[in-house]
Amino acid sequence: MAFHLFHEIEEDLKLVEAELKKQMETTQPTITAASSHLLLGGGKRLRPAFVLLAGKTCDYQINRLLPLAVALEMVHMASLVHDDVIDESKTRRGIATVRARWGNRISIHTGDHLFARALILIAELGDSRISQLLAKASVKMCEGEIQQMESAFDVNQSFKSYLYRINRKTALLLSLSCQLGAMAVKAEPAVTRMMKWYGHHLGMAFQITDDVLDLVANEEELGKPVGSDLRQGIMTLPILTALLRDPSLKEKVRKKEKTEEEIREIIDRIVKTGAIEESKKVALLYLQKAKKELSELPNSSVKESLVKIADFIAQRNY
Amino acid sequence: MAFHLFHEIEEDLKLVEAELKKQMETTQPTITAASSHLLLGGGKRLRPAFVLLAGKTCDYQINRLLPLAVALEMVHMASLVHDDVIDESKTRRGIATVRARWGNRISIHTGDHLFARALILIAELGDSRISQLLAKASVKMCEGEIQQMESAFDVNQSFKSYLYRINRKTALLLSLSCQLGAMAVKAEPAVTRMMKWYGHHLGMAFQITDDVLDLVANEEELGKPVGSDLRQGIMTLPILTALLRDPSLKEKVRKKEKTEEEIREIIDRIVKTGAIEESKKVALLYLQKAKKELSELPNSSVKESLVKIADFIAQRNY
Numbered sequence: 001m002a003f004h005l006f007h008e009i010e011e012d013l014k015l016v017e018a019e020l021k022k023q024m025e026t027t028q029p030t031i032t033a034a035s036s037h038l039l040l041g042g043g044k045r046l047r048p049a050f051v052l053l054a055g056k057t058c059d060y061q062i063n064r065l066l067p068l069a070v071a072l073e074m075v076h077m078a079s080l081v082h083d084d085v086i087d088e089s090k091t092r093r094g095i096a097t098v099r100a101r102w103g104n105r106i107s108i109h110t111g112d113h114l115f116a117r118a119l120i121l122i123a124e125l126g127d128s129r130i131s132q133l134l135a136k137a138s139v140k141m142c143e144g145e146i147q148q149m150e151s152a153f154d155v156n157q158s159f160k161s162y163l164y165r166i167n168r169k170t171a172l173l174l175s176l177s178c179q180l181g182a183m184a185v186k187a188e189p190a191v192t193r194m195m196k197w198y199g200h201h202l203g204m205a206f207q208i209t210d211d212v213l214d215l216v217a218n219e220e221e222l223g224k225p226v227g228s229d230l231r232q233g234i235m236t237l238p239i240l241t242a243l244l245r246d247p248s249l250k251e252k253v254r255k256k257e258k259t260e261e262e263i264r265e266i267i268d269r270i271v272k273t274g275a276i277e278e279s280k281k282v283a284l285l286y287l288q289k290a291k292k293e294l295s296e297l298p299n300s301s302v303k304e305s306l307v308k309i310a311d312f313i314a315q316r317n318y
Numbered sequence: 319m320a321f322h323l324f325h326e327i328e329e330d331l332k333l334v335e336a337e338l339k340k341q342m343e344t345t346q347p348t349i350t351a352a353s354s355h356l357l358l359g360g361g362k363r364l365r366p367a368f369v370l371l372a373g374k375t376c377d378y379q380i381n382r383l384l385p386l387a388v389a390l391e392m393v394h395m396a397s398l399v400h401d402d403v404i405d406e407s408k409t410r411r412g413i414a415t416v417r418a419r420w421g422n423r424i425s426i427h428t429g430d431h432l433f434a435r436a437l438i439l440i441a442e443l444g445d446s447r448i449s450q451l452l453a454k455a456s457v458k459m460c461e462g463e464i465q466q467m468e469s470a471f472d473v474n475q476s477f478k479s480y481l482y483r484i485n486r487k488t489a490l491l492l493s494l495s496c497q498l499g500a501m502a503v504k505a506e507p508a509v510t511r512m513m514k515w516y517g518h519h520l521g522m523a524f525q526i527t528d529d530v531l532d533l534v535a536n537e538e539e540l541g542k543p544v545g546s547d548l549r550q551g552i553m554t555l556p557i558l559t560a561l562l563r564d565p566s567l568k569e570k571v572r573k574k575e576k577t578e579e580e581i582r583e584i585i586d587r588i589v590k591t592g593a594i595e596e597s598k599k600v601a602l603l604y605l606q607k608a609k610k611e612l613s614e615l616p617n618s619s620v621k622e623s624l625v626k627i628a629d630f631i632a633q634r635n636y
Contacts, residue, residue: 086423105404113460119453126446135437142431
């Protein structure tokens, strides 16, 4: 993420980073090492950023927003470390995964530990509506992951099933970050609702863009080889669109073990169907919806930032 | 557990069972199947029983106690399903584990899902102290699991490290069940504290007894072969005691892959050191401490039950 979009909360994002580092310290050296490794791996810290930005829609209180921002990033990290076990991933953002370095067992515990630590922060806020919303989102996120696993290599799945999945995989936690950030500073219910939907639409666009980049990005910028969704059989919007336009691709996409040459050939053919452009259009539609949610917010620098972020997502290439 | 000890809460335990069954129903068929399989595997439902019994120390309200009882059992189930991945277990309580039947991925998600569903129930209680205590206990439980993993096959570890581990592995959640049950019905702080410590001491005794049974139980009653701790390198109280009395056993215990014959030989030698009797004595000491906690409770049928449960734990053979 281009960090200039977050200039408004730049200083407080540093506090988030410092607090995240502190949260990685545990009584258990291996968990500390694995969690710190995960943290150093970086990431865009989108969830904390949206918590803080949403907090700007009302009476900004960093003491309430900080634990929330940190907790939501930790929930995200916990889901990543479990996902890496499940996907048997060797690298993430260009560095070795916790699983590759410490194995499955440590990864499971590190994920459980991060999640439980996040819950402490949330519980300490003393607002059980926040705990409830987070718990409900976590349940749905799990269901999304399972659905992704079970629909792998299913070349006949519907667009609806794709949208269901990316909502749970990505949009939900971004939406929740926006919603809880607003709730934590006691924003008007209407504002909280707008932020929730802004986050949802933005999250959908974000994942669609991710799915496009997984096929056509520069590998160095992406930090991993292109085509990982094809390798894992995850049917994304550009892939499903291409299959609809060129059904003869189905057989190749369905194949479980693909050579690098086959991956490259499939990507070339996907590009030729125009599915990349089509998917980018869908992402743009979601971004328009996201911006529309903001229309009733009073003009302010935070509103401007939120609009700019939506515009940026559409054109990012990493 | 001998169910006659629970006659006081027998009807409400049926409600717990029904509610647990309901909680296993999800929108995701595989999670539903895996969770239901886990539930059908049975278990003593100790945690729900203690929640309910603790609730009898004050103004018993099943509507507040039921979600708590169900949630704590689900947290326990979640930890079991993750442990089975970590231990690569094939059976639990005589039936196939979720891992053996559905694999690692589904097991991780089923565990995450059960835990998150439990959190919804807890959050709905609207008491953030309860959420906090559960989150803190979950963090410690993870740390205990990691410590167990890292200290495997370490024949020179201290008794203190064993006690640390079984506190996190078992006593903590039993203690929390007693404590939260009392808190949920707004028992006096002194009563809540007594229940917390009763649960702790009872839990310690329970795990020590488990560790003894893992060496000398009837395999049919145990539902798994004896010696699984020796196989996994988990150093329990009877093993550590035996090693202190007969250091020449260390080499055999330290060995990673043991034949069935070696396991049997080690167990015979452990028995000969008197370590089994010694460990049973330690369990008894904890049970006495547990009963002592109850001494200031007014006499009542629930107090009687709690005493009887402590007495039963000492002599159980399954």
